[in-house]
Amino acid sequence: MTDIWTRLASCRAAQEDLRITDLFASEPARAEAFCTSADDLVFDWSKTTIDSAARDLLLELARQSHVEARRDAMFAGEKINETENRAVLHTALRNLGGSVLVDGQDVMPKVRDTFARMSDFASKVRSGEFTGQGGKITDVVNIGIGGSDLGPYMATLALAPYHDGPRTHFVSNVDGADIADTLRGLNPETTLVIVASKTFTTIETMTNARTARDWMAGAVAEPAAQFVALSSAVDKTGAFGIDSSRVFGFEDWVGGRYSVWGPIGLSVMLAVGPEDFADFLAGGAAMDAHFRAAPLDSNLPVLLALTGIWHHQICGYPTRAVLPYDNRLMRLPAYLQQLEMESNGKRVAMDGSDLAMNSGPVVWGEPGTNGQHAFYQLIHQGTTPVPCEFILAARGHEEELAHHHILLAANCLAQSEALMRGRSLEEARGLMRAKGFEGAELDRQARHRVFPGNRPSTTLLIPQLTPFTLGQIIALYEHRVFVEGVILGLNSFDQWGVELGKELALQVEPLLKGDSGEGHDPSTRHLAKLFQDLRQPS
Numbered sequence: 001m002t003d004i005w006t007r008l009a010s011c012r013a014a015q016e017d018l019r020i021t022d023l024f025a026s027e028p029a030r031a032e033a034f035c036t037s038a039d040d041l042v043f044d045w046s047k048t049t050i051d052s053a054a055r056d057l058l059l060e061l062a063r064q065s066h067v068e069a070r071r072d073a074m075f076a077g078e079k080i081n082e083t084e085n086r087a088v089l090h091t092a093l094r095n096l097g098g099s100v101l102v103d104g105q106d107v108m109p110k111v112r113d114t115f116a117r118m119s120d121f122a123s124k125v126r127s128g129e130f131t132g133q134g135g136k137i138t139d140v141v142n143i144g145i146g147g148s149d150l151g152p153y154m155a156t157l158a159l160a161p162y163h164d165g166p167r168t169h170f171v172s173n174v175d176g177a178d179i180a181d182t183l184r185g186l187n188p189e190t191t192l193v194i195v196a197s198k199t200f201t202t203i204e205t206m207t208n209a210r211t212a213r214d215w216m217a218g219a220v221a222e223p224a225a226q227f228v229a230l231s232s233a234v235d236k237t238g239a240f241g242i243d244s245s246r247v248f249g250f251e252d253w254v255g256g257r258y259s260v261w262g263p264i265g266l267s268v269m270l271a272v273g274p275e276d277f278a279d280f281l282a283g284g285a286a287m288d289a290h291f292r293a294a295p296l297d298s299n300l301p302v303l304l305a306l307t308g309i310w311h312h313q314i315c316g317y318p319t320r321a322v323l324p325y326d327n328r329l330m331r332l333p334a335y336l337q338q339l340e341m342e343s344n345g346k347r348v349a350m351d352g353s354d355l356a357m358n359s360g361p362v363v364w365g366e367p368g369t370n371g372q373h374a375f376y377q378l379i380h381q382g383t384t385p386v387p388c389e390f391i392l393a394a395r396g397h398e399e400e401l402a403h404h405h406i407l408l409a410a411n412c413l414a415q416s417e418a419l420m421r422g423r424s425l426e427e428a429r430g431l432m433r434a435k436g437f438e439g440a441e442l443d444r445q446a447r448h449r450v451f452p453g454n455r456p457s458t459t460l461l462i463p464q465l466t467p468f469t470l471g472q473i474i475a476l477y478e479h480r481v482f483v484e485g486v487i488l489g490l491n492s493f494d495q496w497g498v499e500l501g502k503e504l505a506l507q508v509e510p511l512l513k514g515d516s517g518e519g520h521d522p523s524t525r526h527l528a529k530l531f532q533d534l535r536q537p538s
């Protein structure tokens with residue numbers, strides 16, 4: 001293994017003066033050869049410094065890391081989440097046929113039963129057969145955080161053209177502003193509250209859930225009757241007062257950040273209906289089938305993972321930008337932040353040793369074209385390259401606004417071209433000369449207008465943003481993160497790094513209420529004191 005990493009590092013070192021544009025000259029079929037499809041999803045990775053030699057080494061890295069064996073173990077229900085002794089089977093939520101054994105038991109009958117119950121409940125809410133105490137449900141408030149919020153929120157926004165159910169709202173932050181701003185203006189008599197929490201102990205979610213229950217209790221006789229629970233801890237949902245007929249459970253082999261495909265997706269199902277939700281699952285299942293069957297060299301999740309490894313671990317670029325040229329994917333970067341950074345932001349390998357290389361990168365982004373008018377300056381002219389992952393649909397949903405879509409697409413393609421091509425000093429000089437500059441001032445002005453170029457990007461092209469293609473995209477990224485984790489030798493499915501802050505928050509809370517603060521460091525005690533002082537009325 002060390003050898004392959006060394007060979008990759010040497011391959012990169014030998015590229016010192018390489019320009020991506022030159023690769024297109026030396027590899028005449030590069031535009032096609034570095035463009036790979038799964039169904040009608042197209043992944044273009046030609047605008048990177050991955051040449052044929054690097055590609056072959058990266059594929060060798062995947063082979064030596066036993067990506068295929070680990071993939072098969074995951075789909076077979078083996079307990080690949082070794083630090084929590086759990087199987088990893090979110091894929092079972094979107095492949096409703098067949099059987100999958102965990103501890104010798106077929107888990108699929110229960111998965112199918114839950115899906116049928118969710119569909120039945122969603123249909124009744126949407127048709128008005130299930131009502132609030134003041135009539136048909138007009139609004140749904142999903143209370144959850146992390147994976148119990150980011151997935152359904154992202155998907156509901158993405159599927160706006162299919163949204164024909166009640167209005168949906170998402171409350172995640174323990175900041176009272178979040179729930180106050182959301183509930184203001186809603187009618188408790190016609191609002192359904194979903195408490196989405198795998199553990200049903202998350203302090204933010206339970207605090208918000210109790211606040212929502214108090215709000216509801218001020219207006220209706222039976223507040224709990226308009227509450228739904230989505231959780232793995234079904235024993236705790238009863239204690240909150242939610243009737244078991246409105247509890248949708250799932251197993252511990254569904255990780256929080258992978259949970260949008262099952263009960264945690266109920267708000268999406270309520271918004272778009274069970275059929276469109278089933279299409280979303282079908283898209284995910286189609287990507288699963290591709291991931292399981294396609295050879296490594298034409299396997300989209302594997303290739304996306306290998307470009308990630310190349311850019312971060314080999315080239316050393318610290319961050320990666322996800323840039324959907326699709327306004328409805330505005331929450332995708334936030335969703336991917338959790339998916340990637342909570343999964344692969346680790347410093348210890350599966351076997352307990354220190355990780356031999358960098359863990360996952362910082363992931364960030366915004367939809368285009370908005371980002372162009374904010375941070376693209378740095379992407380084009382900053383000192384550190386940022387690999388960019390563009391996402392573009394060929395068709396929008398607003399046929400009468402097709403001219404907007406062409407302009408959107410033109411901007412997307414122009415950005416990746418500009419990043420790769422850049423603008424030389426000679427070209428910049430020419431521009432400034434034409435504006436009448438000369439001598440030293442011409443040079444000075446020209447230097448500010450140089451674009452170094454050679455900045456890598458990939459483009460994911462989809463026909464249209466539909467429930468099916470959204471499912472494909474999300475499953476593609478899930479598997480990409482999995483493959484990267486396998487190659488790095490870490491466990492992508494635990495998240496111990498979130499625990500310490502949660503524990504300390506419980507200990508800091510009394511400090512803010514005036515406790516002595518023993519056991520806390522001087523800085524924290526000082527800040528707590530200042531906080532208390534500032535809270536005094538002036």
Ligand SMILES: O=P(O)(O)OC[C@H]1O[C@](O)(CO)[C@@H](O)[C@@H]1O
Binds near residue numbers: 146
């Ligand atoms: O669904 P729960 O149990 O409320 O957890 C919410 C989120 O909190 C985390 O455990 C991190 O703190 C995430 O992994 C999870 O998605």
